[in-house]
Amino acid sequence: MAVSTRERHDLYALRTSSPPPLDLSILLGQPGREPLSDWYIGQPQSRRVNPAQDAFESAVLILRKELTHDEQKLLQLQGKTSMQDVQNAVKDAMHEYEAKVKASKLRGWLASCSSRILYYGTHADSVAMVYAKILEFFVMAVRWYKKGKVMHSLSSITKPFSLSFKPVIEEITERSRRVDELASAASKAEIRDLHIRIHRLDKTLVQVTEMMAVQQQQQVLYNESLLGVQHEYKQLFRKGQVEDIRNYLLLEDAPESDESLAYCRSMRNRRRRTMPTQIPVSALETLESWVSDPSSSLLLAQGQGIRSSSLDFAADFLDAVLDKDYPVLWALPSASEEEPLKPSVSGILRSLISQALALDPSIVSEGVNPVNMKHFKACKGVQQWFAIFERCITRLPRLFLVVDMGLIELATSHEEEEHEFFKVDHFVEFLAEMISRRVKGGLKIAVLSWRFAVSTSLDADEVFDQRRIYTDQGRRAERMMRKPKYRAMLKRRNQRFIERFSSSVTISSQ
Numbered sequence: 254m255a256v257s258t259r260e261r262h263d264l265y266a267l268r269t270s271s272p273p274p275l276d277l278s279i280l281l282g283q284p285g286r287e288p289l290s291d292w293y294i295g296q297p298q299s300r301r302v303n304p305a306q307d308a309f310e311s312a313v314l315i316l317r318k319e320l321t322h323d324e325q326k327l328l329q330l331q332g333k334t335s336m337q338d339v340q341n342a343v344k345d346a347m348h349e350y351e352a353k354v355k356a357s358k359l360r361g362w363l364a365s366c367s368s369r370i371l372y373y374g375t376h377a378d379s380v381a382m383v384y385a386k387i388l389e390f391f392v393m394a395v396r397w398y399k400k401g402k403v404m405h406s407l408s409s410i411t412k413p414f415s416l417s418f419k420p421v422i423e424e425i426t427e428r429s430r431r432v433d434e435l436a437s438a439a440s441k442a443e444i445r446d447l448h449i450r451i452h453r454l455d456k457t458l459v460q461v462t463e464m465m466a467v468q469q470q471q472q473v474l475y476n477e478s479l480l481g482v483q484h485e486y487k488q489l490f491r492k493g494q495v496e497d498i499r500n501y502l503l504l505e506d507a508p509e510s511d512e513s514l515a516y517c518r519s520m521r522n523r524r525r526r527t528m529p530t531q532i533p534v535s536a537l538e539t540l541e542s543w544v545s546d547p548s549s550s551l552l553l554a555q556g557q558g559i560r561s562s563s564l565d566f567a568a569d570f571l572d573a574v575l576d577k578d579y580p581v582l583w584a585l586p587s588a589s590e591e592e593p594l595k596p597s598v599s600g601i602l603r604s605l606i607s608q609a610l611a612l613d614p615s616i617v618s619e620g621v622n623p624v625n626m627k628h629f630k631a632c633k634g635v636q637q638w639f640a641i642f643e644r645c646i647t648r649l650p651r652l653f654l655v656v657d658m659g660l661i662e663l664a665t666s667h668e669e670e671e672h673e674f675f676k677v678d679h680f681v682e683f684l685a686e687m688i689s690r691r692v693k694g695g696l697k698i699a700v701l702s703w704r705f706a707v708s709t710s711l712d713a714d715e716v717f718d719q720r721r722i723y724t725d726q727g728r729r730a731e732r733m734m735r736k737p738k739y740r741a742m743l744k745r746r747n748q749r750f751i752e753r754f755s756s757s758v759t760i761s762s763q
Contacts, residue, residue, distance in 0.1 A: 562725035
């Protein structure tokens, strides 16, 4: 019967004293699988549960083709299922021989050789060859045990140890060393495979990290876009609220702030063509000190010779403040003095509230309890309007307020205020209370008056302390203005006065 290629290779390996070289090409593995795992793991579908049993059966198959029928009987290979069974057969022969020979040098050598044999299951083919050589040695040992003393004496001459047993022992040693090499190579291959897998995991981790970074960037962009939309919607909603509130506030009895300031500017410019009034130098110093002081306080600006000088001062002061973009509110008279359009005190307060909403629209949407339409609709009377106004300006860290007492005096004669018996004194007292309740400071209120002591019963020293200025140089200067020489001189000085006045209205620290 023909012998297969694999069997011929096994017989050749059995008869040679050195194993074939290790083929490292098998470490490359099969396509589609891990590079090294096929070599140290093998095909999963063809693996057996007991690789040692596979190696033993392969060794028996090799010896059946190599040994004669009688030699197989010596080891009793038929029915043996493990190397232990074969070893037991050799032990039986050894015990039989020991019964004949009590002492033998070969006995000690066999025990020593047996202790050097190691069993491996790392690679099936190499272990099978080791088993085959061990079985071959067992056959030789059994043959030797079966011989008598005479044959032992003859064989020691014709076939000494170096010619009979030594090659087999060396082959077993070499095969064992090869198993060690294969086990070491397999271990290194497995470590290399782990390195490759770790490297792939690192690449995957980098890719996942990059993907997470991209997702985070997209999330940030989405959040920014969402916040932008929310902010835009909030701005539109706030703008709508402010417009509705301002339309509700600005009724016929509420003066229009832009129109009143334009009117005061126009009248100032017209008067200065014929009478260029200027405030005293000492008043500029007081004004500069009052503006630069961060604390909340009142300032009385009144004329002493020219009735309209306080309004001219108001126009100059507002121009300087607005030019520096400081927040400012004002209540000034306008051109219309008809009785149906006469302003009321509540109307003046509503106008101031409307200006405050224009400066800080956030008061209708931010804070613990923001101001809304229901608060305005619930207001009844001047005191409640004062409370709403004070609430609207609380969030402004720095604010100028300019109020003309002539306008307030005119508003107190409105039929709405006649039922409340509201007077100019009450308005000034409300302003003073606002200053005293102001916690953060920064509220500056300029009260304009022609003759404060005449229009009110309050003591100016108690209300304003020393913060008082005159807006003109008195009646004597008024008479001098009628002379062309003095009028021309003041006109030449007017530009320098404007520059100095503007520099005096400067906030040193906010």
